[in-house]
Amino acid sequence: MTEAxxxxxxxxxxxxxxxxxxxxxxxxxxxxxxxxxxxxxxxxIAPVWEANHIWLILAVVILFNGFPLAYTTIxxxxxxxxxxxxIGIIIRGAAFSFRYYDVLEGNVQNYYSWSFRLSSLMTxxxxxxxxxxxxxxxxxxNPSGSFIDIFISPWLNGFAISTGVFMILLFGWIASVYxxxxxxxxxxxxxxxxxxxxxxALILCGGVVFLMARRWGVHLFSGFLHSAISxxxxxxxxxxxxxxxxxxxxxxxxxxxxxxxxxxxxxLVGWFAVQFPVLVNRRNGExxxxxxxxxxxxxxxxxxxxxxxxxxxxxxxxxxxxRIFKFSREST
Amino acid sequence: xxxxxxxxxxxxxxxxxxxxxACIGIAMPWLMFIAExxxxxxxxxxxxxxxxxxxxxxxxxFAVGAVSGTVLSxxxxxxxxxxxxxAGPIIGMPFSWEGTAFFLEAIALGIFLYGWNRVNKWVHLxxxxxxxxxxxxxxxxVISANSWMNSPAGFEWVNGKAINIDPFKAMFxxxxxxxxxxxxxxxxxxxxxxxxxxxxxxxxxxxxNPVHRIALRIALSVGxxxxxxxxxxxxxxxKHVAKYxxxxxxxxxxxxxxxxxxPLTVGGIPDTAAREVNxxxxxxxxxxxxxxxxFNAKVTGLDQIERKNWPPVSIVHYGFxxxxxxxILMAATGxxxxxxxxxxxxxxxxxxxxxxxxxxxxxxxxxxxxWIVTEVGRQPWIIYGILRTSESVTPMPGIQYSFYLVTLIxxxxxxxxxxxxxxxxxxxxxxxxxxxxxx
Numbered sequence: 001m002t003e004a005x006x007x008x009x010x011x012x013x014x015x016x017x018x019x020x021x022x023x024x025x026x027x028x029x030x031x032x033x034x035x036x037x038x039x040x041x042x043x044x045i046a047p048v049w050e051a052n053h054i055w056l057i058l059a060v061v062i063l064f065n066g067f068p069l070a071y072t073t074i075x076x077x078x079x080x081x082x083x084x085x086x087i088g089i090i091i092r093g094a095a096f097s098f099r100y101y102d103v104l105e106g107n108v109q110n111y112y113s114w115s116f117r118l119s120s121l122m123t124x125x126x127x128x129x130x131x132x133x134x135x136x137x138x139x140x141x142n143p144s145g146s147f148i149d150i151f152i153s154p155w156l157n158g159f160a161i162s163t164g165v166f167m168i169l170l171f172g173w174i175a176s177v178y179x180x181x182x183x184x185x186x187x188x189x190x191x192x193x194x195x196x197x198x199x200x201a202l203i204l205c206g207g208v209v210f211l212m213a214r215r216w217g218v219h220l221f222s223g224f225l226h227s228a229i230s231x232x233x234x235x236x237x238x239x240x241x242x243x244x245x246x247x248x249x250x251x252x253x254x255x256x257x258x259x260x261x262x263x264x265x266x267x268l269v270g271w272f273a274v275q276f277p278v279l280v281n282r283r284n285g286e287x288x289x290x291x292x293x294x295x296x297x298x299x300x301x302x303x304x305x306x307x308x309x310x311x312x313x314x315x316x317x318x319x320x321x322x323r324i325f326k327f328s329r330e331s332t
Numbered sequence: 333x334x335x336x337x338x339x340x341x342x343x344x345x346x347x348x349x350x351x352x353x354a355c356i357g358i359a360m361p362w363l364m365f366i367a368e369x370x371x372x373x374x375x376x377x378x379x380x381x382x383x384x385x386x387x388x389x390x391x392x393x394f395a396v397g398a399v400s401g402t403v404l405s406x407x408x409x410x411x412x413x414x415x416x417x418x419a420g421p422i423i424g425m426p427f428s429w430e431g432t433a434f435f436l437e438a439i440a441l442g443i444f445l446y447g448w449n450r451v452n453k454w455v456h457l458x459x460x461x462x463x464x465x466x467x468x469x470x471x472x473x474v475i476s477a478n479s480w481m482n483s484p485a486g487f488e489w490v491n492g493k494a495i496n497i498d499p500f501k502a503m504f505x506x507x508x509x510x511x512x513x514x515x516x517x518x519x520x521x522x523x524x525x526x527x528x529x530x531x532x533x534x535x536x537x538x539x540x541n542p543v544h545r546i547a548l549r550i551a552l553s554v555g556x557x558x559x560x561x562x563x564x565x566x567x568x569x570x571k572h573v574a575k576y577x578x579x580x581x582x583x584x585x586x587x588x589x590x591x592x593x594x595p596l597t598v599g600g601i602p603d604t605a606a607r608e609v610n611x612x613x614x615x616x617x618x619x620x621x622x623x624x625x626x627f628n629a630k631v632t633g634l635d636q637i638e639r640k641n642w643p644p645v646s647i648v649h650y651g652f653x654x655x656x657x658x659x660i661l662m663a664a665t666g667x668x669x670x671x672x673x674x675x676x677x678x679x680x681x682x683x684x685x686x687x688x689x690x691x692x693x694x695x696x697x698x699x700x701x702x703w704i705v706t707e708v709g710r711q712p713w714i715i716y717g718i719l720r721t722s723e724s725v726t727p728m729p730g731i732q733y734s735f736y737l738v739t740l741i742x743x744x745x746x747x748x749x750x751x752x753x754x755x756x757x758x759x760x761x762x763x764x765x766x767x768x769x770x771x
Contacts, residue, residue, distance in 0.1 A: 047446040050398050051438040058431050060405050064416050065424025072417045075409030079728050086406055087741065090399045094745055097395035099389055101754050143727035151728055295421030295497075302425050302499040310432035317439045324443060324450050 001300050006290050008307050009062045010272050016055035017268060018174060018261055023049040025175025027092060027120020028168060031191055038113060042100055044182040047325045049096065051318065065303050069280040069293040074130065077139045081126040081155050088122030091115055121168060128167025132160030136218055137281030161217040162209045167207050173198040177260040181253030190272065192248055223274035231269030236261050336722050338731040339411040339540060342738055346404055349742040351703055352696055353397030358467040358516070359523035360390045361660060365460035366550055372453055379542050385760050389753065391445050396749060398438065415714050415724035418494055422487050423480050425499040426473040433470035437463055450667040471519065472512040482706065483576045484715050510572045514565045517558045518702065521662055522695025524555025532685040553673065556666030563663055567622065574623035577716060578632035579641060580709035585619055587633040594619040594631040603651045619691025633643035643711045651704035659696035
């Protein structure tokens with residue numbers, strides 16, 4: 001039962017990175033490419049961004065319902081980066097819908113656009129920091145000590161910064177690949193070039209994350225080597241790179257998306273495999289795991305039932321939404 | 333400002349902001365759906381214009397509601413970690429159901445807003461009603477969680493720990509139905525009266541535009557039904573509060589002494605130190621009747637409650653009085669509207685439209701006041717009678733800075749939304765085609 005819930009938690013996070021990440025990444029891509037991509041970005045994410053965003057809420061609900069101590073540890077000691085990620089979420093959502101719906105004239109559109117782009121950068125960075133802090137193991141066991149030591153040092157360090165930057169690049173890259181499928185003749189080369197640059201940056205940043213992990217004493221590399229699942233994920237991701245390249249150049253939009261999604265899934269699933277069953281690493285080598293934080297069995301039972309019923313409702317609806325907007329041409 | 337006060341303020345600001353968008357997200361989709369249905373049935377272009385204009389409003393409000401709701405789901409842990417540690421396993425279930433309903437709402441809204449040219453009209457109409465139904469359901473689930481804080485159920489509290497948890501009993505606690513009914517009606521009444529008020533104002537300014545009359549009739553008809561039903565639902569709620577949360581009722585009515593045949597106190601200024609209410613009107617025996625259905629029943633006063641367990645009496649008292657006043661105004665207006673409609677006396681009365689325009693904020697004032705009653709009235713408890721708010725607050729110092737930041741952002745957003753709406757209305761008025769570029 002617990003394993004099934006953890007699997008759904010993992011799937012929610014994965015879908016949030018893939019779908020919600022593409023929406024935040026669109027803002028990042030727009031920042032790189034500039035104004036000429038605004039129209040395509042708006043059209044691409046408008047119908048889906050709210051639904052995509054809910055995967056995060058689902059992950060949060062699973063965490064506080066099923067693993068309350070893990071949730072409250074994260075919200076207590078990583079309060080500041082979470083608050084900043086939330087502010088990004090508020091401003092991105094508001095600025096995007098204002099930009100889409102306000103009267104299309106005057107300077108105000110520029111303010112919306114810049115708010116949208118900057119906040120799109122904020123949320124992945126701070127969420128990445130939170131993930132880094134959860135892996136790192138500097139989260140205290142109780143709140144006694146200086147403010148800096150308890151509420152700042154767990155997340156403001158080289159390792160968490162590197163995971164934050166990695167998350168920005170990952171979101172941006174997913175979005176650039178996704179936008180290739182939405183592009184026209186004129187913007188196709190621009191998005192293609194952007195996705196190439198972001199991909200190279202992503203690989204380099206991944207290297208930096210591993211280096212930082214070594215410096216900060218996180219056994220990320222050996223963790224990856226010790227798990228069969230992680231190794232196969234890394235190998236698969238490597239094999240997918242040339243496939244993706246060919247499919248981008250041949251303008252196979254759907255194939256490109258599937259391959260990019262699979263690559264991202266490999267990165268995340270590989271990390272999940274390293275991490276499982278730990279939810280939060282704390283100081284002195286203490287771990288909050290799915291086993292020592294889980295709610296009573298009856299709660300888990302109801303939670304799983306709710307999730308399974310929910311999935312049967314949500315997935316077909318999602319499929320329909322994507323079929324209408326992503327795989328069909330407009331009939332006017 | 334200490335951490336507890338700052339955290340309470342931040343939570344209050346977050347709720348006060350979110351509840352407006354949540355109400356609009358629940359009720360407004362029904363209005364756009366009705367307008368579209370009428371367009372399909374009659375083929376009158378005004379209905380289509382209206383449905384599109386309203387759906388643009390829904391889009392903006394829904395987006396802000398979705399993000400401010402996300403903030404709340406995190407704030408529960410950011411500000412009240414000890415509460416969530418205990419409550420998460422007990423009351424997580426309605427949240428997971430709410431997530432599902434909200435998913436469905438977001439998906440259906442995507443189809444409704446952006447699918448005008450992509451799906452056939454019946455599918456499109458169905459997506460509209462799905463948004464409405466899913467919105468109402470998600471609201472009911474969230475209210476169930478709040479109602480559990482007011483009347484906790486589904487666990488045993490032993491040595492500061494919850495054991496024998498029953499999520500089902502927790503979700504369907506003793507107050508969930510009363511609270512869900514009251515809030516759902518409130519969402520409809522407040523949103524519809526606001527929409528009707530805006531269109532009444534526009535009708536006065538632009539007599540020649542037929543859209544506003546139609547809009548006003550649709551919104552006010554739905555709103556009237558909700559506003560007339562609301563006092564009855566309020567009565568059910570009050571009886572429930574009298575039974576399960578005597579301290580809250582005593583604060584609402586500023587009843588300092590336990591009284592048999594207690595009078596209903598209208599208005600007045602409570603003096604907590606002297607334990608009396610000044611300048612109030614007392615309607616004899618009415619409170620006993622309203623609370624317990626018997627004119628001579630005993631109503632528990634604040635003297636039965638330990639001083640340290642008193643809620644802030646004045647705030648709860650004022651909140652309750654304001655809510656009831658607004659509710660009465662809206663119910664009376666609703667009754668008049670239905671009377672005009674059924675006796676076919678709907679003529680252009682200037683005073684009527686002016687009155688409606690004046691009532692634009694009434695429903696939302698009532699909603700905010702009502703939330704203040706229910707949340708402040710539960711203090712000092714976060715889980716009534718079980719866990720104190722002060723025991724559950726985060727250990728992190730400096731929460732006042734996050735309170736300032738969140739408040740600043742929300743004030744800014746409110747101002748922008750307000751300004752944006754006025755621009756939308758102007759554009760609708762001038763027939764600005766620039767608006768519909770995306771459609």
